[in-house]
Amino acid sequence: MCAAYTCRTSPDWRGSHLVASCHIPPGAVLLTEAPAATTCGDDESESVEAALAKALLESGRGSDWAARFAAAPQQRGGEAAPPLSDEALRRLCASGVDEVAALAVYDAVRHNAFGLETPLLGVEHGAAFYETAAKLNHSCDPNCLSTRLGGNFALFAVAAIEEGSELFHSYLPPRLLVLPRRARRAHLHFPCRCSRCEAEPEEPPSPLAQLGWPAAHAATAEGHLVGRFSLLCAGGAPREVVAAGAGLLSNAPLVSTLRQRPLAALQVCLPLLASSWQARAMGGADAAADDEGGWCVSLASDLAAAAGVLYCSAVCQRADWPSHRNHCTPVAAVSGSDAAAAGISRLSESEDDGGEDDEVDVPIRRVGAGGGADTETLEQSWERMQASVASGRAQRLDVQYEVLQR
Ligand SMILES: C[S@@+](CC[C@H](N)C(=O)[O-])C[C@H]1O[C@@H](n2cnc3c(N)ncnc32)[C@H](O)[C@@H]1O
Known part of the structure; x- marks a missing residue:
């Protein structure tokens, strides 16, 4: 050359x-x-x-x-x-x-x-x-x-x-390149003039962003919250984790993001490897099989962070609550008609009383690979995944969801 x-x-x-x-x-x-x-x-x-x-x-x-x-x-x-x-x-x-x-x-x-x-x-x-x-x-x-x-x-x-x-x-x-223009702008010290920024319309300030709700959630025309997360409960060996990550490529929206933005692919791989090493430090495959000690790993960390902290089971969620409550953005802070329209108040109440039995039970519409949608609760999603994990293989769960109005 x-x-x-x-x-x-x-x-x-x-x-x-x-x-x-x-x-x-x-x-x-x-x-x-x-x-x-x-x-x-x-x-x-x-x-x-x-x-x-x-x-x-x-x-x-x-x-x-x-x-x-x-x-x-x-x-x-x-x-x-x-x-x-x-x-x-x-x-x-x-x-x-x-x-x-x-x-x-x-x-x-x-x-x-x-x-x-x-x-x-x-x-x-x-x-x-x-x-x-x-x-x-x-x-x-x-x-x-x-x-x-x-x-x-x-x-x-x-x-x-x-x-x-x-x-x-x-x-x-x-990881920041998968964010929309307004969110990327916050991380640059100059107004970006690149071709992607010039082509991407400036998103109108979202009412949810004004409420401090994560930017990766978008309201649909009907006013529903739409989010997407990928979550992995992986085996203990790097190759299992990477194989599970490769499986992520069956997630159509993510694939199209990765195709357009090859750098995003790296960001998907790095947390995978990190989680694999963390898993090994925690006892490898045994950790994944342990009902009490399952560990939760986010793949597309920005999306997961934006969606809140995601847990593979109510057991993990409860176990993390004493620490998570210290930095949790209280959903209760989102109040008024926007919150009601978003149907998130019940999540707030159940998380906030900190009791033994609190469980997140937000109804979601699960969008399957074929585009068909059925409704299940987050809890049911976790159960599905736990069943997969119990089968002994590295598993992931990709869910694109709408939080339904109540
Ligand atoms: C490391 S310098 C890059 C070289 C620069 N073009 C020069 O003349 O020295 C970084 C500066 O270039 C400008 N810059 C780089 N990429 C840009 C972009 N996509 N849009 C607008 N300004 C940019 C910004 O002013 C930034 O602070």
């Missing part, structure tokens, strides 16, 4: 950006880059950005270097890291660096640095500056996947890219 990309500059929001210099097949490795500097962010007295600027200044980078990364006027603003405080500037200059250089390097960092996080847990552990990767713009429907391995940056094509097309990766973690 030819040198995969060239750097171009345009006067619009794209500023400096990377463009394919030939046809690129999916899967091609386009860039691997060591950082110009990294920081592990363990000094609580300064921000990771200030620490990174300090490391760059100490390696001899100054104003001339920083000018290559200065944000174009149309890219300024937004909510990137805050400007440098006087105290932080004083500390940066303590080693003899002049103020102009310190401010310029800090500015380059605040608009171009990458956070470093652990792949599975998503724990932030520092930041890094990559000189070439800094030129990559963001898209919510990216044609490239970037990853940080150790402190290094790697970029892969996830689609065929035509010569002359811009290379985009996502500044957002894959």
Whole structure:
């Protein structure tokens, strides 16, 4: 393959950006880059950005270097890291660096640095500056996947890219790419101009969102709440878990999401593997077979989180309640006609009295693979799944549901 990309500059929001210099097949490795500097962010007295600027200044980078990364006027603003405080500037200059250089390097960092996080847990552990990767713009429907391995940056094509097309990766973690535009926007520090955002209508503020109800729930024209979740009670071995995850591909709405957004597929796999390891730590296959100690795992974690915490059984739900009640968004907070229309008040009452016998018993309409719908309660769904788990195989339960009006 030819040198995969060239750097171009345009006067619009794209500023400096990377463009394919030939046809690129999916899967091609386009860039691997060591950082110009990294920081592990363990000094609580300064921000990771200030620490990174300090490391760059100490390696001899100054104003001339920083000018290559200065944000174009149309890219300024937004909510990137805050400007440098006087105290932080004083500390940066303590080693003899002049103020102009310190401010310029800090500015380059605040608009171009990458956070470093652990792949599975998503724990932030520092930041890094990559000189070439800094030129990559963001898209919510990216044609490239970037990853940080150790402190290094790697970029892969996830689609065929035509010569002359811009290379985009996502500044957002894959799990957030399945969210609608408004929800994604909250995680970016600039108004996104990518083709997906430009094409997606801005959703009108949902009455449910105003009530603090999760964004992944949408009200149908009839005013019902619609949600979707995938839940896995898996066996103890990674291959069982991954096989069950592959089974998820029979879920038509999810498949279409994954086809359109290949990065979302990664996010489905990572929790699967994490859950598998967790299962092993908890005693492997025996844990799954144990009526009292079954464990609950969400697959598409954003959807599951949005749907509330999902349990494989009333036993698990009760067991978790002492801890869950501390961070539960009380459904009781959703009051008035919207709540009544959504038919969620009974869920609130049954969850909130905390007694031994509380069970979530929301009627749902289950939408089967063939599109036919029948009605069952969540409790009946859990029972179905428990029966599957008792059969000894890794099982999952995918339910697309409407909460029916009462
Ligand atoms: C790491 S820089 C990317 C390179 C940048 N084009 C340049 O000229 O330096 C990140 C900045 O580019 C802009 N940017 C990147 N992707 C964008 C997008 N999809 N929509 C709007 N602005 C974007 C934002 O201003 C963001 O803070």
